[in-house]
Amino acid sequence: MADQNWPLYEVFIRSRSGLSHKHAGSVHAADDQMAIDHARDVYTRRNEGVSIWVVKSSEIIASDPAESSALFEPAADKIYRHPTFYEIPDGVENL
Secondary structure, eight states: OOGGGSOEEEEEEEOSTTSOOEEEEEEEOSSHHHHHHHHHHHHOTTSOOSEEEEEEGGGOOOOOGGGHHHHHGGGGGOGGGSGGGSOOOTTOOOO
16 A cells, blocks of 8 residues: 555553553554554653553544634633632631
């Protein structure tokens, strides 16, 4: 199979236990195991990670940034979800 026909995978690396996976980049691979191997070789050469996730780019569903107001606006009318809604009593340093 020619390299240009291999699907694109997005690579996520967890640098240490307890941290979130972060997007590291992309690799082309013929199958899932090859994608893991390529991601390890390209993005963790110096033992930078403890866990690797790969996902086919074609399988990622994302919201459209141009439609962010329609997606996130409904939360704006729920002021009780924001800490500015509550008054902190005098003498209270930490909640």
